Amino acid sequence: MPNSLPTLGSGLGLHLELVTSLDSTALLTDMYELTMLQSALADGTASKQCTFEVFSRRLPNERRYGVVAGTARVLEAVKAFRFHEAQLESLSFLDDRTLDFLRNYEFKGDIDGYREGELYFPHSPLLTVRGTFAECVILETVILSIMNADSAVASAAARMVTAADGRPIFEMGSRRTNEQAAVTAARAAYLAGFVSTSNLEAVYRYGIPGTGTAAHAWTLLHVEDDGTPNEKAAFASQINTLGIGTTLLVDTYDISQGVRNAIEVAGPELGAVRIDSGDLGVMTSKVRQELDDLGAHNTRIVVSSDLDEYAIAGLRGNPVDAFGVGTSVVTGSGAPTAGMVYKLVEVEGNPVAKRSRGKNMTGGTKRAVRTHRATGTAVEEIVFPYEHETPKIGQLTSYELTVPLMREGALVQGLPTLEQSREYLAKQLVTLPWEGLALSKDEPVLSTRFMGFE
Amino acid sequence: MPNSLPTLGSGLGLHLELVTSLDSTALLTDMYELTMLQSALADGTASKQCTFEVFSRRLPNERRYGVVAGTARVLEAVKAFRFHEAQLESLSFLDDRTLDFLRNYEFKGDIDGYREGELYFPHSPLLTVRGTFAECVILETVILSIMNADSAVASAAARMVTAADGRPIFEMGSRRTNEQAAVTAARAAYLAGFVSTSNLEAVYRYGIPGTGTAAHAWTLLHVEDDGTPNEKAAFASQINTLGIGTTLLVDTYDISQGVRNAIEVAGPELGAVRIDSGDLGVMTSKVRQELDDLGAHNTRIVVSSDLDEYAIAGLRGNPVDAFGVGTSVVTGSGAPTAGMVYKLVEVEGNPVAKRSRGKNMTGGTKRAVRTHRATGTAVEEIVFPYEHETPKIGQLTSYELTVPLMREGALVQGLPTLEQSREYLAKQLVTLPWEGLALSKDEPVLSTRFMGFE
Numbered sequence: 001m002p003n004s005l006p007t008l009g010s011g012l013g014l015h016l017e018l019v020t021s022l023d024s025t026a027l028l029t030d031m032y033e034l035t036m037l038q039s040a041l042a043d044g045t046a047s048k049q050c051t052f053e054v055f056s057r058r059l060p061n062e063r064r065y066g067v068v069a070g071t072a073r074v075l076e077a078v079k080a081f082r083f084h085e086a087q088l089e090s091l092s093f094l095d096d097r098t099l100d101f102l103r104n105y106e107f108k109g110d111i112d113g114y115r116e117g118e119l120y121f122p123h124s125p126l127l128t129v130r131g132t133f134a135e136c137v138i139l140e141t142v143i144l145s146i147m148n149a150d151s152a153v154a155s156a157a158a159r160m161v162t163a164a165d166g167r168p169i170f171e172m173g174s175r176r177t178n179e180q181a182a183v184t185a186a187r188a189a190y191l192a193g194f195v196s197t198s199n200l201e202a203v204y205r206y207g208i209p210g211t212g213t214a215a216h217a218w219t220l221l222h223v224e225d226d227g228t229p230n231e232k233a234a235f236a237s238q239i240n241t242l243g244i245g246t247t248l249l250v251d252t253y254d255i256s257q258g259v260r261n262a263i264e265v266a267g268p269e270l271g272a273v274r275i276d277s278g279d280l281g282v283m284t285s286k287v288r289q290e291l292d293d294l295g296a297h298n299t300r301i302v303v304s305s306d307l308d309e310y311a312i313a314g315l316r317g318n319p320v321d322a323f324g325v326g327t328s329v330v331t332g333s334g335a336p337t338a339g340m341v342y343k344l345v346e347v348e349g350n351p352v353a354k355r356s357r358g359k360n361m362t363g364g365t366k367r368a369v370r371t372h373r374a375t376g377t378a379v380e381e382i383v384f385p386y387e388h389e390t391p392k393i394g395q396l397t398s399y400e401l402t403v404p405l406m407r408e409g410a411l412v413q414g415l416p417t418l419e420q421s422r423e424y425l426a427k428q429l430v431t432l433p434w435e436g437l438a439l440s441k442d443e444p445v446l447s448t449r450f451m452g453f454e
Numbered sequence: 455m456p457n458s459l460p461t462l463g464s465g466l467g468l469h470l471e472l473v474t475s476l477d478s479t480a481l482l483t484d485m486y487e488l489t490m491l492q493s494a495l496a497d498g499t500a501s502k503q504c505t506f507e508v509f510s511r512r513l514p515n516e517r518r519y520g521v522v523a524g525t526a527r528v529l530e531a532v533k534a535f536r537f538h539e540a541q542l543e544s545l546s547f548l549d550d551r552t553l554d555f556l557r558n559y560e561f562k563g564d565i566d567g568y569r570e571g572e573l574y575f576p577h578s579p580l581l582t583v584r585g586t587f588a589e590c591v592i593l594e595t596v597i598l599s600i601m602n603a604d605s606a607v608a609s610a611a612a613r614m615v616t617a618a619d620g621r622p623i624f625e626m627g628s629r630r631t632n633e634q635a636a637v638t639a640a641r642a643a644y645l646a647g648f649v650s651t652s653n654l655e656a657v658y659r660y661g662i663p664g665t666g667t668a669a670h671a672w673t674l675l676h677v678e679d680d681g682t683p684n685e686k687a688a689f690a691s692q693i694n695t696l697g698i699g700t701t702l703l704v705d706t707y708d709i710s711q712g713v714r715n716a717i718e719v720a721g722p723e724l725g726a727v728r729i730d731s732g733d734l735g736v737m738t739s740k741v742r743q744e745l746d747d748l749g750a751h752n753t754r755i756v757v758s759s760d761l762d763e764y765a766i767a768g769l770r771g772n773p774v775d776a777f778g779v780g781t782s783v784v785t786g787s788g789a790p791t792a793g794m795v796y797k798l799v800e801v802e803g804n805p806v807a808k809r810s811r812g813k814n815m816t817g818g819t820k821r822a823v824r825t826h827r828a829t830g831t832a833v834e835e836i837v838f839p840y841e842h843e844t845p846k847i848g849q850l851t852s853y854e855l856t857v858p859l860m861r862e863g864a865l866v867q868g869l870p871t872l873e874q875s876r877e878y879l880a881k882q883l884v885t886l887p888w889e890g891l892a893l894s895k896d897e898p899v900l901s902t903r904f905m906g907f908e
Contacts, residue, residue: 027655028633030626031666034654035696039668043691045675052671077633090658095695133675140669141653144629145636172484175598176791178635179482179531182599185632199595200488201481204544212486214493215594217506217798220806221499221587227804237497241549242489253809327791336785337630344671350681352674355707 025077026102027087028142034091037134038098046101046134051346051365054113054127054147056120060155060335062441065432067158067425068126069188070150071116072418075411077142078107107135111406112367116416117191117425118401119432120151121381121444125366125402126340128386133347140342148340149181150188152332156309157192158429159333160325162437163313169323170211172198172304173330185330191422194329206418214238216276219252229253235265245271247302250287251278259287263294272300272321280305281318288319308333309439351453362453370446371396378431381448388452479531480556481541482596488545491588492552500555500588505800505819508567508581508601510574514609514789516895519886521612521879522580523642524604525570526872529865531596532561561589565860566821569870571645571879572855573886574605575835575898579820579856580794582840587801594796602794603635604642606786610763611646612883613787614779616891617767623777624665626652626758627784639784645876648783660872668692670730673706683707689719699725701756704741705732713741717748726754726775734759735772742773762787763893805907816907824900825850832885835902842906 040046059066083102091099109131120126127143129136160169171189174182174197186202196209203210214234222234235248244266250258250273262273273291275283280303291299303315304324312323332338343361344352351363365386371379371393379396390398404412416424429437436445494500513520537556545553563585574580581597583590614623625643628636628651640656650663657664668688676688689702698720704712704727716727727745729737734757745753757769758778766777786792797815798806805817819840825833825847833850844852858866870878883891890899 025633027653027658028628028636029654030628030652031654031657031664032652032668033666035666035692036668036672039672039691039695040675042695043687045691048675050675087658091654093664133671137669137671140671141628141636142633145631145633148630149632149635174482174484174595175796176602176793177599178603178632178638179479179596179599180634181603181632182482182595198484198486199481200483200485200545203485204481204541210485210547212484212489214486214490215591216808217587217591217594218490218493220798220808221494221502221504221801223801223804223806225802227801227806229806233497237493237499241493241496327793331790336790337781339630339781342629344674347675347677347681348679350677352677352681352683354670354674 023080024082024084024087025080025142026083028077028145029138030141031093033138033140034094034098034102036137037101038094040133040137041097041101046132048133048348050131050133050136050344052129052136052140052342053125053345053366054143054340054342055123055125055361056338056340058122058339059444060152060332060339062443063155063159063335064436064438064442064445066120066151066338067154067192068114068116068118068120068147068151069154069191070146071113071127071405072415072421073146073150073184074127074143075111075405075415077146078111078139078406079411081105081107081139081142101134105135106409107131107139108409109135109406110404110408112402112404114401115403115421115424117421117428119428121446121448123362123383123448124381125368125383128365128402130365144340144342148338150184151338151340152336153185153188153329154192155338156333156335157189157194157329158425159309159439160312160329161193162429163309163316163439164323165316167320167322168195169312169325170194170196170198171329172212172324173326173328174199176327177330182330187418189329191418191425193422193426194325213242213247214249216249216252219249231258232261232265235262239266244269247272247274249274249276251275255283255287256290259290260294263291263296263299268294268296268299270296270299272302274302274304274324276305278305280311280315280320284315284318284320313439362450364453367400367402369398370401371398372431376431377433378446380446383448383450384452391451477534478536478538478541479534479596480537482531482599483592484595485547487592487594488548488552488556490591491555492548494587494591495551495555500586502587502802504585504587504590504798506583506590506594506796507579507799507820508597508794508796509577509579509815510792510794512576512793513898514606514786514793517609517613517789518890518892518896518899520574520605520792521608521646522568522570522572522574522601522605523608523645524600525567525581525859526869526875527600527604527638528581528597529565529859529869531600532565532593532860533865535559535561535593535596555588559589560863561585561593562863563589563860564858564862566856566858568855569857569875569878571875571882573882575900575902577816577837577902578835579822579837582819582856584819598794598796602791604638605792605794606790607639607642607783608646609792610787610789611643611648611783612879613763613893614766614783615647616883617763617770617893618777619770621774621776622649623779624648624650624652625783626666626778627780627782628653630781631784636784641872643783645872645879647876647880648779667696667701668703670703670706673703685712686715686719689716693720698723701726701728703728703730705729709737709741710744713744714748717745717750717753722749722751722753724750724753726756728756728758728778730759732759734765734769734774738769738772738774767893816904818907821854821856823852824855825852826885830885831887832900834900837902837904838906845905
């Protein structure tokens, strides 16, 4: 822990002391990676030069594209993949040679991959990790955990952003996922174009803008001594501390009365009202009419009741000014994992590949380009052997998808910030053929062509 | 961080220093909780005595029961809900009075709730948090994050354990969820009756048994200098380090040849073979026949290809000795969140309740019992005001579901260990009417009756 953060003393419960993944990612690992390591150190294969590749065989739920997310977090996790002595002591199933290897472990290989915020399709070579078998194999789990979780959220969130058609979306799903997954989900949603998060750790850690005003509990708290509700008292108090630009939650009791109470207390310059229940199609039109009748023409309407990309699209013709999205974005809207795998594809220069039914793959270290028409519209992805020249495809311009991320264990200079990756994705989405932005199920909108493999 | 764990130096990347949720859960919080706090401190409602309740309105995917999980983690999180100065500095949207409150914050209220490992149904009062509005309201997000994530995994995992009908299930889904969610998912799956996990941090943190031997990469690594596969070399090396009792993965190339290679190298006393692809119904019978023909009558068959509770049930008549389950368990098998909410139900002795359409609830602090026939079979849940006497229901025995967990901020003595909660759930499942263990969609198998409310 950095010295600037005081520790909280010994009263916080024994279990926190046993969380070893706080400043080391080394145990965020499947046991079989270390048993393989032990065998490899014993039989001499540990030092073979290998390439592992992250890719997905399909897009979940017949979506048209996926969004790469988590790449920057992967690079941090690789750098933090170092073993404490206390962690090594817990690995009693390993022999001394293997424990010594882990004690001195530090990844010294190369990583290339798609940029964070890049679009991807089945069999896109998303991350290419090169080094000895020993140093690469043990990174599998933490790399996949991060990329599968972050890409699942970003891929769902990007569809919501498209459906919202320029109207802002706030991320507010922390309560519907693991407490740490909530923080990284907020980051992935922001990458995909959400404008803010409710999660304060994400605000702190990643600098994402925060939003939030009040819950139903706030209104329910304001009752007379005999239990009679007093919604106006709740609204008045909130305005007193947060100002007239705040958002009042108007559906705790009767929504029409809620709107009248809000404008009576705040006046017509109230920032916004929020609706969190009921038939939003009907309610938003009704509330807009009421606000206009009360002269509150600039008071915005925020909605937030179990929204997903389809519900957002369904409200396209309604007077909604902003969306709050929770459960569906943090759970990937029906696809909570991106289904990416980390596969050995090359050993000492030889391509290798599993031949199991339904799990075919192409061996060899790869690079990829995406071709574009002169209009800027993307045409296809071309995947080719890493050491080959970039292929020329007729009159199409082609664009390098594979970029260097780490060299001999050190981060490449000038890696993008979260803000830059967010802008990058927004630009990439514009290059998709228009049908790629449809919410309906279909084939991937771009195909991936392999060139130059046997 | 405890002194026994050396820090890893300053070379681990700037971002890790910005992770403030490592020994404090205070920022795992939605911003609106702190803006409500600020308003409550300003208008004097902060000190009102309140009750918040965790419950769910429905069971996801029309399941028959849910499993409460995460309770012990919630109690730890409440104790670790303390603010660092660096965290407070990030909360620039708050006034000094609110920051002072947070600086000195320590939960001093009472918590009651269902035991971890208890079964639950819609509207079961799962957790009851009592104290001032100020001290209770800000715990909402972290409590729900933990209970929603852990209960989602445990509820799915319990169905898989039932479907496996006594055969062991290994948890191996770390790569398909956020890297920290993977650790707590392993815990929840173990609670629900899985026998082990692949996740080494879960082994370390929670003492869960670990399992793992080798991946396809291990077989692919063993190629001749010209790239020719050498599966036998991979098997021989693994047996050399892990012993004859190990599990060999036989489906990298041709599965029949893989089985023959495995027994040729290991002899008929090989511990197990694992199949990770293909039609498991056909393959397991074929592999069993092959093993028996080779005299390997005691060699077990482990399967692990995209299994969920339905696939497990479908293999009930097949020669499978153990299951490895990944994606489906860590993502809650179609229900990645339990959908629990944290609602204000009482203010200064008065019941309060939201009246929004589709989100009705019953106000007031509650307790619950479950009634049982003399045979031990559960009949229904009865929810009643906290201060009422336990109702007597005919000849049925009734069992207290609500137990004290925290008093004046201190943990109640004798809270169960993870092992005890695991045994508790196993016993509770036996009390369900038999149709409650069916995988098919239907109503909750027990109903929840409210008694004594207005």
